[in-house]
Amino acid sequence: METEALVAASEIDFSLLALFLRATITVKVVMLILIFASVWSWAIIIQKTINYRAARRDADLFDRAFWSGEPLDKLYQNIGNTPNGAQERIFTAAMTEWERSHRGEGLIGGAQQRIDRSMDVAISRESEKLNNGLTFLATVGAIAPFVGLFGTVWGIKNAFEEIAIQQNTNLAVVAPGIAEALVATALGLLAAIPAVIFYNKLSADADRLIGGYDSFADEFATIISRQLDQ
Template sequence: MEADAAHSFSMFALFMQADWVVKSVMLGLLLASVWCWAIIANRIATYARARRDMAAFDRAFASTNSLADLRGEYVDANATGLSAVFLAAMEEWDKSHAQQAATAGGLQSRLEIALDLAVSEQSAALEKRLGFLATIGSAGPFVGLFGTVWGIMNAFTAIASAENTSLAVVAPGIAEALLATALGLLAAIPSVIAYNKLNADAGKLIGRLEAFADRLVALLSRQLDAGKAS
């Protein structure tokens, strides 16, 4: 008898006893939690790789004597991060010179536009899927609460039908309802923590992209002025 009682209050048993609405809520929250952990793992790996690539490109950029040679090293690679921003600037530089439109003011404006677009594209890639973490972090507890409220309503309906208010009648329905809230928190808490950390990491990487873009505009503008002066 005790084994049956223990079994009836296991998570699987509570799930199987729940109403279909509560089951749908539980399954949705469980899938959302799994997807959140997949996003977290993906973003951690992506940001670690982005930091390594940026550090490597920084070293190459600082040590090069020719931007054309540096471009040749990265032009056939799958450029991301700083290298993608650099290639966007060099492409605009070449087009402007090819069309004899390399005036100081005009070229600098076009370079800034090209770099802004490249930084925006790389920023969007870094922030990809973070919105889902924010959504689950804010909505997860409320979805779980909806399942809990629905389950408690069913529990009280069952009590009224059975005309019995003993704990043995009340407990299973309330327990399965509260499980929905627990799953909501299980999905929301890691999502909120991960979103705050990953969003801060993405902001730092985007800041490096923006700083490099400004530095590159200044460098190319200085080269253009030096070429015209000579």
């Protein structure tokens, strides 16, 4: 009897596709949600990695140009209306406000505060761009295991119902249902683990970039303040 059960179980297809097709509608929906979450998470991870690398490259290029000794007015003219990179956009916002604050031979009062505020607004926009999508990774990392666990619990419930209906507890009856149920948990972990790892990494990368923008804004504000005091 036991040998017959083992033979019957060995003939069952336990491939991922077969397990998915045999699963109930609820478990299939859970699996599809987790697969979508995993694919979308990897799309965000890849896109953010590319974006952050480009942001670091643009910042390095602008730093070299900014500290090269070239007059800031000339640098501003070279950038024009198409700043490339976050620091160029921050610099352009400050220089635009600097030009608007000129009246004849002097400056309108409160120019320093307006320039600082314009850089703060530019940094806030860049911060929003850098952090866009990271909330999804955090959400997937937090709830995907529980979604997978729900699919597993539901699948095991159906497996026990099948046992009760057939009044048979041999391996050929129990194994498929349990296997289908455990796939949901595996998919949940598959979606959650990379999301958590890369959320932490990308968040740290974004914080470093934003910190660099803040440092540049402070240095530039000091230069402007020195110019205003002359």
